[in-house]
Amino acid sequence: MTMSIRKIWISGALVALGLSWAVAPVSPAWSAPKKKPAAVGEAKNPEPEETEATTEAAEKREEQSPPGPRDGRMTGLISRMVLKVINPEDARTALTEKAKELGGFPILVTDDSIEFKIPPESLSVILAYAAEQGLVVEKSLEREDLTQEIAQLEGQLKSKRDILRKLRSFFDDSNVQATLRIEQTMTDLVNEMENVKGRLRVLNERSRWARVDVSFQFKQRDRIIYVNSPFEWLNTVNLDRFLEEF
Amino acid sequence: MKATIAITASLVAALALSSCGPPPYTMTSPESFKRFEEAREFKYITADGVMLKAREVENYPEASLEFWTAAMEKHLESQGYVIKSRECFETTRKREGCTVDFMLPHGAEDWVLSETLFVVDDTLVLVETAGPYDRYSTVEEELKKALETFEPNL
Numbered sequence: 001m002t003m004s005i006r007k008i009w010i011s012g013a014l015v016a017l018g019l020s021w022a023v024a025p026v027s028p029a030w031s032a033p034k035k036k037p038a039a040v041g042e043a044k045n046p047e048p049e050e051t052e053a054t055t056e057a058a059e060k061r062e063e064q065s066p067p068g069p070r071d072g073r074m075t076g077l078i079s080r081m082v083l084k085v086i087n088p089e090d091a092r093t094a095l096t097e098k099a100k101e102l103g104g105f106p107i108l109v110t111d112d113s114i115e116f117k118i119p120p121e122s123l124s125v126i127l128a129y130a131a132e133q134g135l136v137v138e139k140s141l142e143r144e145d146l147t148q149e150i151a152q153l154e155g156q157l158k159s160k161r162d163i164l165r166k167l168r169s170f171f172d173d174s175n176v177q178a179t180l181r182i183e184q185t186m187t188d189l190v191n192e193m194e195n196v197k198g199r200l201r202v203l204n205e206r207s208r209w210a211r212v213d214v215s216f217q218f219k220q221r222d223r224i225i226y227v228n229s230p231f232e233w234l235n236t237v238n239l240d241r242f243l244e245e246f
Numbered sequence: 247m248k249a250t251i252a253i254t255a256s257l258v259a260a261l262a263l264s265s266c267g268p269p270p271y272t273m274t275s276p277e278s279f280k281r282f283e284e285a286r287e288f289k290y291i292t293a294d295g296v297m298l299k300a301r302e303v304e305n306y307p308e309a310s311l312e313f314w315t316a317a318m319e320k321h322l323e324s325q326g327y328v329i330k331s332r333e334c335f336e337t338t339r340k341r342e343g344c345t346v347d348f349m350l351p352h353g354a355e356d357w358v359l360s361e362t363l364f365v366v367d368d369t370l371v372l373v374e375t376a377g378p379y380d381r382y383s384t385v386e387e388e389l390k391k392a393l394e395t396f397e398p399n400l
Contacts, residue, residue: 086330086379223326223351224327225326227321227325233303233370234318237322237374238322239376242376246289
């Protein structure tokens with residue numbers, strides 16, 4: 001009887017873990033189960049199947065939720081740009097507005113820089129717009145192929161999920177000691193799955209958004225060097241002459 | 247003999263007077279600017295020191311507005327000026343002009359030197375404006391509107 005209640009409780013706990021994917025250890029408080037006695041007899045019947053299906057559905061939803069080009073290559077894009085601008089505040093405001101217009105958002109704004117995330121398809125648009133705000137001193141684009149890493153993690157997740165499913169079936173024929181070991185293994189497995197899912201989320205996020213870092217560099221106070229022009233009148237166009245003759 | 251001297255003197259005087267007269271340029275005064283009415287040159291200034299002056303040079307070798315605008319941009323850029331903006335427009339009297347604003351360091355400030363070119367046959371008319379960037383920015387728009395009314399009257 002105690003054994004059955006315990007099995008039911010473990011199944012319940014796993015369902016909860018499966019649904020929320022909260023990294024919570026399985027409580028060893030055997031007195032705690034609040035299952036109805038009626039559930040004891042039903043432990044091997046429809047409920048576990050139903051809950052398993054629910055868990056799988058939740059997992060599927062979870063996997064499908066991060067958007068991104070899942071059919072093609074998953075690429076992480078980071079673009080860095082150094083701009084010489086006359087007024088950094090104006091340039092920052094203009095870039096923030098444009099990023100919002102293109103579906104992006106700023107993630108770090110300082111006096112002389114701005115960092116934002118933007119949909120990858122709008123990257124070239126925002127880079128061209130940024131270039132219009134001043135003189136481009138430096139520009140770089142870093143492209144990282146995340147496809148393999150994502151595929152590996154998805155593979156790991158799938159195999160862990162299969163193991164978890166198999167472990168559930170071992171409950172039926174196991175004694176107390178074995179059940180305890182299975183329970184521990186399952187807890188570890190769920191933790192590992194959470195870890196993998198977390199890494200997947202990060203990678204999906206990186207492929208979903210391109211990151212753009214723009215640093216504003218104030219105009220360098222270089223000296224004006226006088227250069228002679230073959231066109232005579234052009235040699236008279238300069239600020240010093242203007243001020244002198246005014 | 248006396249008559250010849252008198253005629254020559256009159257001609258010299260007439261020439262001298264004509265060269266001393268104010269230039270024939272006309273322009274609606276920008277609000278913030280005051281014109282030096284008595285000056286021999288066509289020049290304006292704002293209370294905080296943004297200056298405008300027009301002058302003319304020879305269009306030699308004779309070339310188009312596009313040619314001279316490009317030549318000026320290249321020449322000033324090679325000296326370290328930075329192009330802030332370039333705008334070609336048509337005046338109210340259908341005359342074509344191009345304004346290029348250049349930035350440059352001057353003392354501890356960034357200054358703007360704005361050059362507007364008009365080609366009138368064998369003459370190039372230059373309307374030059376200069377001032378610290380922050381002060382120039384405040385009058386930039388009214389200056390643009392005023393330049394659209396500029397007429398060399400050559």
